[in-house]
Amino acid sequence: MSQPPIPVTVLSGFLGAGKTTLLRYLLEADHGLKIAVIENEYSETPIDSQLLGSEPVQVVTLANGCVCCSIHVELEKALFLLLDKLDSGELAFDRLLIECTGLADPSPVTHTFFATEELAERYVLDGVLTLVDAVNAERHLQEAIAQAQVGFADRILLSKTDLVDSPAVEALTQRLQRINRRAPIRVVKHGRIDLAELLDIRGFNLNADLGPVLSLRPMTPAKSLDRINTLVLNTELPIDLDKLSAFMERLLDSHGNALLRYKGVLNIAGNDQRLVFQGVLRLYAFDWDSEWSLDEQRNSVLVLIGDQLPEEDIRAEFAETVLG
Numbered sequence: 001m002s003q004p005p006i007p008v009t010v011l012s013g014f015l016g017a018g019k020t021t022l023l024r025y026l027l028e029a030d031h032g033l034k035i036a037v038i039e040n041e042y043s044e045t046p047i048d049s050q051l052l053g054s055e056p057v058q059v060v061t062l063a064n065g066c067v068c069c070s071i072h073v074e075l076e077k078a079l080f081l082l083l084d085k086l087d088s089g090e091l092a093f094d095r096l097l098i099e100c101t102g103l104a105d106p107s108p109v110t111h112t113f114f115a116t117e118e119l120a121e122r123y124v125l126d127g128v129l130t131l132v133d134a135v136n137a138e139r140h141l142q143e144a145i146a147q148a149q150v151g152f153a154d155r156i157l158l159s160k161t162d163l164v165d166s167p168a169v170e171a172l173t174q175r176l177q178r179i180n181r182r183a184p185i186r187v188v189k190h191g192r193i194d195l196a197e198l199l200d201i202r203g204f205n206l207n208a209d210l211g212p213v214l215s216l217r218p219m220t221p222a223k224s225l226d227r228i229n230t231l232v233l234n235t236e237l238p239i240d241l242d243k244l245s246a247f248m249e250r251l252l253d254s255h256g257n258a259l260l261r262y263k264g265v266l267n268i269a270g271n272d273q274r275l276v277f278q279g280v281l282r283l284y285a286f287d288w289d290s291e292w293s294l295d296e297q298r299n300s301v302l303v304l305i306g307d308q309l310p311e312e313d314i315r316a317e318f319a320e321t322v323l324g
């Protein structure tokens with residue numbers, strides 16, 4: 001197949017964070033896009049599938065050209081089914097948005113797109129959006145799942161800020177930024193937000209949008225009590241590629257399941273191009289990017305977002321393996 005892959009956006013957020021409100025806005029707005037939305041309310045229990053009948057994917061085409069799908073099978077099957085309907089001309093859409101259930105972490109959904117060659121060819125993961133309920137964040141963030149949802153995000157969307165005062169929004173923003181320093185934070189008002197903040201953000205694209213990594217705001221130093229947080233490693237010393245590979249191998253060996261997202265822009269010894277790499281859990285890829293300019297300070301930055309990463313040990317390992 002030679003057609004371009006369909007960009008996919010994954011929408012996550014804890015119970016009641018405002019996912020449906022955002023989707024409703026998207027499905028009603030006059031934006032001229034043909035978005036297929038999967039409401040991932042599937043259940044694998046046989047009782048539910050008996051009750052729901054034999055149609056595994058129920059599809060409704062809406063007035064604005066969007067397509068709304070409720071699925072009652074595994075996501076992978078639904079993705080193939082949508083491709084069949086697209087190829088046969090039964091359905092038309094040029095991008096896909098998947099709503100995760102409030103109690104799911106987005107990793108199994110993101111992994112589905114790497115699960116088979118055909119899915120990886122026909123779909124491309126654009127980004128993970130995580131809605132955070134400004135009123136209930138404190139309570140939600142006590143849950144590991146809610147923190148993982150924030151850790152996975154390429155964009156964090158704050159809902160219900162109309163119901164809290166601005167110092168509370170600022171404190172929450174600081175906390176979220178400590179958990180995930182890669183993802184920009186945006187406010188969404190009753191589901192309304194500029195679509196450019198949601199689509200084509202290329203969170204999974206190696207070469208695009210290095211911005212968030214390089215523009216890390218200085219943070220107020222505070223000991224984070226959250227399970228998920230961001231660890232930033234940086235150095236102005238040129239890095240040896242073999243040593244970096246050895247470091248990554250050990251890191252993934254010890255902490256592969258705890259590393260939610262990681263991204264690096266690195267200055268490799270003997271090479272004038274930046275090396276960009278990023279990964280999700282144990283899947284990662286390297287790529288050469290643009291050249292450093294002559295007057296630029298070549299600084300390597302590696303951002304790791306993970307679940308209870310032992311900061312001291314990882315820093316020591318980095319110093320010994322990569323800088324030693």
Ligand SMILES: Nc1nc2c(ncn2[C@@H]2O[C@H](COP(=O)(O)OP(=O)(O)OP(=O)(O)O)[C@@H](O)[C@H]2O)c(=O)[nH]1
Binds near residue numbers: 017022
């Ligand atoms: N005040 C206010 N209420 C909001 C905002 N966004 C969503 N809500 C309300 O919050 C409630 C929950 O929103 P939903 O969109 O149903 O949340 P959800 O994430 O889909 O919920 P689950 O599917 O149960 O996980 C609804 O009553 C919304 O009207 C907002 O920005 N401000």
